[in-house]
Amino acid sequence: xxxxxxxxxxxxxxxxxxxxxxxxxxxxxxxxxxxxxxxxxxxxxxxxxxxxxxxxxxxxxxxxxxxxxxxxxxxxxxxxxxxxxxxxxxxxxxxxxxxxxxxxxxxxxxxxxxxxxxxxxxxxxxxxxxxxxxxxxxxxxxxxxxxxxxxxxxxxxxxxxxxxxxxxxxxxxxxxxxxxxxxxxxxxxxxxxxxxxxxxxxxxxxxxxxxxxxxxxxxxxxxxxxxxxxxxxxxxxxxxxxxxxxxxxxxxxxxxxxxxxxxxxxxxxxxxxxxxxxxxxxxxxxxxxxxxxxxxxxxxxxxxxxxxxxxxxxxxxxxxxxxxxxxxxxxxxxxxxxxxxxxxxxxxxxxxxxxxxxxxxxxxxxxxxxxxxxxxxxxxxxxxxxxxxxxxxxxxxxxxxxxxxxxxxxxxxxxxxxx
RNA sequence: GGAGAGGUGGCGGAGUGGUCGAACGCGUCGGUCUCGAAAACCGAAGUACUCGCAAGGGUACCGUGGGUUCGAAUCCCACCCUCUCCGCCA
Numbered sequence: 001x002x003x004x005x006x007x008x009x010x011x012x013x014x015x016x017x018x019x020x021x022x023x024x025x026x027x028x029x030x031x032x033x034x035x036x037x038x039x040x041x042x043x044x045x046x047x048x049x050x051x052x053x054x055x056x057x058x059x060x061x062x063x064x065x066x067x068x069x070x071x072x073x074x075x076x077x078x079x080x081x082x083x084x085x086x087x088x089x090x091x092x093x094x095x096x097x098x099x100x101x102x103x104x105x106x107x108x109x110x111x112x113x114x115x116x117x118x119x120x121x122x123x124x125x126x127x128x129x130x131x132x133x134x135x136x137x138x139x140x141x142x143x144x145x146x147x148x149x150x151x152x153x154x155x156x157x158x159x160x161x162x163x164x165x166x167x168x169x170x171x172x173x174x175x176x177x178x179x180x181x182x183x184x185x186x187x188x189x190x191x192x193x194x195x196x197x198x199x200x201x202x203x204x205x206x207x208x209x210x211x212x213x214x215x216x217x218x219x220x221x222x223x224x225x226x227x228x229x230x231x232x233x234x235x236x237x238x239x240x241x242x243x244x245x246x247x248x249x250x251x252x253x254x255x256x257x258x259x260x261x262x263x264x265x266x267x268x269x270x271x272x273x274x275x276x277x278x279x280x281x282x283x284x285x286x287x288x289x290x291x292x293x294x295x296x297x298x299x300x301x302x303x304x305x306x307x308x309x310x311x312x313x314x315x316x317x318x319x320x321x322x323x324x325x326x327x328x329x330x331x332x333x334x335x336x337x338x339x340x341x342x343x344x345x346x347x348x349x350x351x352x353x354x355x356x357x358x359x360x361x362x363x364x365x366x367x368x369x370x371x372x373x374x375x376x377x378x379x380x381x382x383x384x385x386x387x388x389x390x391x392x393x394x395x396x397x398x399x400x401x402x403x404x405x406x407x408x409x410x411x412x413x414x415x416x417x418x419x
Numbered sequence: 420g421g422a423g424a425g426g427u428g429g430c431g432g433a434g435u436g437g438u439c440g441a442a443c444g445c446g447u448c449g450g451u452c453u454c455g456a457a458a459a460c461c462g463a464a465g466u467a468c469u470c471g472c473a474a475g476g477g478u479a480c481c482g483u484g485g486g487u488u489c490g491a492a493u494c495c496c497a498c499c500c501u502c503u504c505c506g507c508c509a
Contacts, residue, residue, distance in 0.1 A: 038469070042470075044478080045478045046477085049478070054489060054490085055488095055490035059437035371466090
């Protein structure tokens with residue numbers, strides 16, 4: 001959500017910021033709505049003032065027992081402009097709100113220009129894509145050959161974009177999630193949270209999924225399945241005035257994420273790269289404004305450490321303007337190298353939303369006598385399903401067995417390989 | 420799911436139609452007193468929007484949204500949430 005005051009103060013800057021997102025001039029329309037709204041407020045409040053004065057006078061006359069005065073006042077004309085104007089006020093207020101809440105966050109000045117992912121900038125890389133002495137297989141070939149990955153059953157149970165994992169592979173998924181969670185709570189100072197997986201519309205509005213991206217969500221009668229634990233974790237501070245977060249509030253959770261994948265029909269249909277449901281360990285930080293940039297680097301580092309410890313090859317991307325998500329001011333993506341697919345694939349996305357979400361959810365802290373909007377950040381630390389894929393493809397051997405990374409072996413009952 | 424009770428300011432808790440943004444207590448902040456502190460006493464203090472250069476006005480907010488009324492924290496309706504009991508249930 002944008003601050004109408006700063007927009008008023010510098011409309012050109014606002015338009016320039018939206019232009020980086022490929023959006024045409026917005027400020028004219030918004031300022032017109034704002035002027036309309038404020039003008040309506042004036043009229044409504046004037047009418048209300050007149051009404052209040054009259055009512056108060058009647059009350060005083062009655063208290064004095066001055067029935068003549070009461071009757072005179074009751075007979076005096078009432079200002080009925082209020083009804084029409086208040087409707088107009090409600091309309092322009094709603095229009096202004098709808099417009100503002102559908103506009104994406106203002107990008108950080110350092111975000112690379114560019115319309116799509118081809119303009120993303122690689123910041124650094126860990127390891128080199130390995131040239132294996134045999135033809136590496138894709139994760140679903142490996143999983144199915146082991147008899148531990150079953151797409152047919154999943155399709156029968158649920159439809160496309162689901163998978164059934166079995167035996168040691170199911171355990172490996174669990175091990176990944178447990179181990180990552182333990183890293184973040186044990187080494188990185190995050191507090192583990194077990195949040196609701198169904199949330200209401202206000203909560204999704206707070207983090208920015210609503211109103212614009214409803215089609216990406218699964219919903220029940222009156223609730224939505226979370227598309228990421230970012231939603232409940234960040235909203236923990238919604239509507240709150242918390243103590244000043246001198247040290248950032250850090251939350252982590254291992255949850256399923258549910259995504260309708262509307263609009264991605266036909267993409268990544270083989271295997272478990274793009275599913276309607278997947279586990280993810282999420283990281284969320286709530287900070288003071290002056291701390292959020294540093295926290296963003298730290299958070300991304302926490303995710304990178306996970307990938308390194310798993311023996312994966314990865315790189316950090318600085319997403320360009322056109323590829324940065326709706327709520328983010330700046331985003332780093334982490335990509336892992338998938339030998340079977342011979343491609344870099346996203347496994348984590350870490351964003352600083354600054355006060356964009358905080359404004360939507362009215363999350364503040366007290367500084368002196370002022371209430372200041374917090375900054376909120378979120379990042380995957382990391383996607384469990386995709387980490388599973390990366391582990392399979394990276395640590396596969398020619399005979400189809402898979403070496404289990406040392407850090408996971410304690411979580412696998414000492415098992416050192418699959419197959 | 421059924422029956423009942425209830426949701427008021429940071430907290431507790433009054434207030435059932437009129438000058439109520441709301442008594443009182445606690446807590447908070449400032450002051451007096453004190454070497455200092457405590458106690459006591461005095462005083463201050465909500466949030467948002469809006470008009471204004473400012474000083475300072477105005478409006479709204481007593482779970483949420485409607486309604487009745489000249490006027491609503493107070494009356495009516497719907498919904499949400501909490502608690503108690505019953506039923507069901509992992």
